[in-house]
Amino acid sequence: MTSPRLHGPLARALAPLARQALPLLLRARRRLTRDAYARLLHGYRLDFLQARRAWPAGIAWRLLDVRQMTPQARAYRLQAPPGLRHRPGDVLLLQWHNGDADVQALLARTGWPADAPVRLPGGGSAFLPAPPVQGRLADVLREHLDFRGAAPPPASQMPQAWLAALPRPQPRSYSISGLAATPQGEVVEIIVSDVAGGTGRCSGHLARLRPGIDAVRGWPLAFPLHLAAGGSAPLLVVATGIAAAGPLHELGRAPPRPLWLVVGLRELAAGQPFVQRLLDFAAAHPACRLDLALSRADAGPPPAALPPNVFLHARARVQQVLAAEQARWTAHADAQGHAVLIGHARMGADVQAWLAQWLVASGRAADAAAAQQRLRRMERSLTLQYSLSGD
Ligand SMILES: Cc1cc2nc3c(=O)[nH]c(=O)nc-3n(C[C@H](O)[C@H](O)[C@H](O)COP(=O)(O)OP(=O)(O)OC[C@H]3O[C@@H](n4cnc5c(N)ncnc54)[C@H](O)[C@@H]3O)c2cc1C
Structure with missing residues (x-):
């Protein structure tokens, strides 16, 4: 997140005024804007500003332990200071430093x-x-x-x-995927994927922390992704890999609603903690549907312990599952369902391209340009939301 930079004596004179004015401006813009996504974004900037002012050096979460969730992702359990409260759906904006x-x-x-x-x-x-x-x-x-x-x-x-x-280190966001109250304060979990062969700036920094000894600093923020935006309307969550963990945690605590999850994994590795978490969620929410797009697995007999609301798709990516389940998606859209795409930016682009094609093929948009306009309208009304990262 950037804010305007001013230079020179005039800037120094105006800085205190700017500091006072920005929260007021953000509050006013949040109230006045008719675009629901822009409203969430102004709210997020305000939250960020207030958190940075309240804790200029960040809050310190002490690393309790680390658990391998998939071969490429670890869960970090962090002890918050007493009195700090997190909300499901929050992200931790974490600072990193070089090794x-x-x-x-x-x-x-x-x-x-x-x-x-x-x-x-x-x-x-x-x-x-x-x-x-x-x-x-x-x-x-x-x-x-x-x-x-x-x-x-x-x-x-x-x-x-x-x-x-040289640029200054910019903090990175991680979705809260678990939250527990303890007498010492709340314990939060984040699940972090290795990127760039384990050398990512912040993911690498987290991997170097020593459990029981080190802490990580940052700010808890309400991220402008609003799973509750559709109220009780049906919700489709499309996620790649561990990006599903935050929504699972949030939805597990939210009032029940028609729920459809499409999650991309490499394979269904039996006993892998993250796979188990997905299957446990499906078992605990029998009314939801979980489609697993297994990009590197061939078709075979499903594992015996598979809940009946879980469906496997061999050698498939999430957009191919949507294409195969087009009738279900059409019914979802006709019921004013909401959709949220979470994970890698490439997946977001692929699903967007599929949605644009579907809008034209189903007669909802006259051509590709009209389909793009329709997608923008869906974004502004929060019917379609994204949380994507990576390049
Ligand atoms: C709202 C939000 C929530 C997020 N939640 C999580 C979460 O719960 N868990 C999680 O692991 N990440 C999450 N991310 C992504 C996270 O913030 C970082 O972008 C990610 O950990 C990489 O940061 P880094 O500093 O380690 O890598 P960098 O040093 O910034 O990047 C190193 C290289 O890795 C590649 N890369 C960067 N980001 C990604 C990526 N996301 N996927 C694949 N390759 C990448 C690029 O090639 C880049 O050049 C979230 C992002 C957002 C915006």
Whole structure:
């Protein structure tokens, strides 16, 4: 999330005014906008602003333990400070920092002394000013600069300009997938996928934390994805892999409604904790339908313990399941059902393309352009929502 940047003496004079004005502006825009998605977004920005002001350095969640949920994803249980309350559907916006090995590699490459003193301007904005950054070079590189992927530094002396131009680490969002009250405070669970072979900035940082010793800092936020938007209308959730975990947790605590889940997995690995969580949800909610698109599994006899409301699709992706279940989707849409797409951006694009085709083929849109307009209207009314990431 970015906020406008102002520079110079005028900016410094206006900054306090801007700080006061922004919450008022966001509140007014939230009230006035007719676009339901824009309203959620203004609400999210306000929430973010208030959380950053309430806890400028973030809240510290202590890592209790880590559990492998799939070969590529781990569940982290985090102990919140006493008194902090989370809501199902919240995300944790978590800060990360570089690993020591990456810092040492950069220092070795450049020959810069780890102890050299560094002072950089604060990386904040007019609305959320940040103090200047100063300290030992190794610490500043580790904590305050996102140097991965930057053009290599010049092979000269201390390149202050190179350091000052580097972006600051941007926090990452993780959906709450479990929540438990304990006498010490709430314990939240997030499930995090490995990306980039385990070297992702924040996912890699989380993987380096030591259970029982380290903490991670950040802010709990109400994410602008609103599973309750349709009230009691039927809801379809399409998710890739562990992205289904947040919605399962939220829906498990929400009033019952007609529910259809289409989840993409590589295979149905028996005994895998995440697969078990999906099957347990289906068993506990017999009125819901769970379609599993198994991209790398061949058709075979279903496992004996499969609940009757779970349907397997071999060598299929989620959009192919929707195509195979087109009559069901049409009935869902005709019943004013809502749809939410959660997970990888490529899946979102594939499902969107399928929806556009369906709108034209079913006579709901005259052509591809009209289908796109229709999709935008569905987004503005929250009939169709997305939470997508990755590239
Ligand atoms: C609202 C919201 C909720 C989210 N909830 C979760 C969650 O519960 N669990 C979870 O694991 N992630 C979740 N994400 C994604 C998460 O915020 C990060 O984007 C993800 O962990 C990668 O961040 P990173 O810093 O580790 O990777 P980066 O260092 O930013 O990226 C390294 C490389 O990995 C690839 N990459 C980046 N993101 C993804 C991705 N999502 N999938 C595949 N490849 C990617 C890219 O090639 C990138 O160049 C959520 C995102 C949003 C917006």
